Amino acid sequence: MDKPFIFGIPVEDSYFIGREEEIKRLSTNFKYGVNTILLSPRRWGKTSLVNKVAGLVASKDLIVVKTDVFSCRNEYDFYNTFSAAILKQTESRIEEWKDLAKGFIEKLTPKISLSPDPNSEYSVSLGITPKTHTPEELLDFPEIIAKRKGCHIVVCIDEFQQVGEFPDSLNVQKRMRTIWQHQKNVSYCLYGSKMHMMTNLFQKKSYPFYKFGEVQYLKSIPLDAWTAYISDRFEREQKHISETFIKTLCESVEYQSSYVQQLAYNVFLLTETEVTESILNQAVEDLVDQNSGIFIEQVQSLTTYQLNFLRAVLAGNHSGFGEKEIRENYDLGVPSNIARLKKSLIDKELIEITKDGIIIGDPVLRFWLKKVL
Ligand SMILES: Nc1ncnc2c1ncn2[C@@H]1O[C@H](COP(=O)(O)OP(=O)(O)OP(=O)(O)O)[C@@H](O)[C@H]1O
Numbered sequence: 001m002d003k004p005f006i007f008g009i010p011v012e013d014s015y016f017i018g019r020e021e022e023i024k025r026l027s028t029n030f031k032y033g034v035n036t037i038l039l040s041p042r043r044w045g046k047t048s049l050v051n052k053v054a055g056l057v058a059s060k061d062l063i064v065v066k067t068d069v070f071s072c073r074n075e076y077d078f079y080n081t082f083s084a085a086i087l088k089q090t091e092s093r094i095e096e097w098k099d100l101a102k103g104f105i106e107k108l109t110p111k112i113s114l115s116p117d118p119n120s121e122y123s124v125s126l127g128i129t130p131k132t133h134t135p136e137e138l139l140d141f142p143e144i145i146a147k148r149k150g151c152h153i154v155v156c157i158d159e160f161q162q163v164g165e166f167p168d169s170l171n172v173q174k175r176m177r178t179i180w181q182h183q184k185n186v187s188y189c190l191y192g193s194k195m196h197m198m199t200n201l202f203q204k205k206s207y208p209f210y211k212f213g214e215v216q217y218l219k220s221i222p223l224d225a226w227t228a229y230i231s232d233r234f235e236r237e238q239k240h241i242s243e244t245f246i247k248t249l250c251e252s253v254e255y256q257s258s259y260v261q262q263l264a265y266n267v268f269l270l271t272e273t274e275v276t277e278s279i280l281n282q283a284v285e286d287l288v289d290q291n292s293g294i295f296i297e298q299v300q301s302l303t304t305y306q307l308n309f310l311r312a313v314l315a316g317n318h319s320g321f322g323e324k325e326i327r328e329n330y331d332l333g334v335p336s337n338i339a340r341l342k343k344s345l346i347d348k349e350l351i352e353i354t355k356d357g358i359i360i361g362d363p364v365l366r367f368w369l370k371k372v373l
Pocket residue numbers: 006007008009010011015016017018019040041042043044045046047048049192193194221257258259261262
């Protein structure tokens with residue numbers, strides 16, 4: 001039987017809803033070769049959106065290469081992942097590689113093995129090192145392939161924030177930017193799950209990727225799309241949820257895509273025939289419990305001051321943390337402590353700065369903190 005709801009992993013087919021505007025815009029950018037940076041808080045649907053658009057626009061003349069650099073720890077890790085993705089996704093037949101990658105592949109002894117991944121015939125590890133290729137050659141590789149194939153290539157790089165963690169990161173970023181911005185036949189779509197790190201890379205003037213492309217902020221999926229989807233999933237199993245409860249459900253997790261699906265699933269499991277208020281309340285409790293393991297990991301190494309800062313935010317304070325009253329009420333230490341506290345909690349993705357001041361952006365984390373702090 002089909003799962004009624006999916007959460008935590010990218011969605012496709014009938015599980016993918018809404019996003020009409022974003023699909024249109026991103027498809028247009030892919031077609032016209034406009035570099036795009038996708039930003040959103042965690043689990044709003046960046047990866048799903050890029051997968052969807054890639055499926056829609058890909059053709060012989062427009063090849064979309066998707067890669068994920070989450071496990072890359074340094075510049076050459078990145079080049080190995082990047083080049084293997086380009087090679088594999090632009091040419092499916094290994095015999096054709098020699099021509100296509102002439103001048104590139106001879107320097108390597110790639111290890112090609114049958115892949116455990118059922119979607120792919122083979123996996124490849126290229127063994128690229130600073131001795132085999134310069135960064136410039138590697139960064140230019142997609143451009144060379146695009147010219148040889150007479151097509152445009154869009155390279156989509158997920159978890160791109162990892163680049164900001166590489167040793168000598170600023171120089172790595174400079175090299176990337178310098179080469180990529182001159183490519184005529186290749187464009188890039190860069191996105192990642194750590195919003196504040198991505199924002200640093202692309203929105204700070206002093207960083208090499210500043211103004212590299214169009215920055216798109218993902219909005220939440222609106223109520224009408226959720227209503228159609230959720231009620232359909234319930235009706236299929238002879239269960240009923242009113243539009244009012246769907247609205248309450250979405251609002252209680254502030255329309256954060258993955259949480260909406262997870263909470264809907266909790267409600268679905270608790271419902272025999274008709275959703276009630278007490279079912280909804282229980283489902284929220286379950287949602288908090290299900291996520292508590294992740295939250296415990298996030299907070300277990302916090303200092304007392306950091307925990308106190310979270311208490312202050314939870315109590316409704318969004319600014320003025322340096323003021324005597326707040327510092328004393330919540331025991332935040334001396335004024336010079338405050339900037340450090342903020343930075344460390346932002347780095348840990350527990351708080352974020354918005355136009356309304358400092359908030360705990362994750363609604364489920366907020367529920368949990370209220371219970372435990
Ligand atoms: N278009 C969509 N329609 C319905 N549900 C969605 C959609 N996009 C995302 N979701 C929900 O959000 C979850 C996470 O989606 P996805 O992995 O694409 O997000 P992400 O922003 O890439 O996450 P991360 O920040 O962890 O990289 C999905 O499992 C699904 O529950």
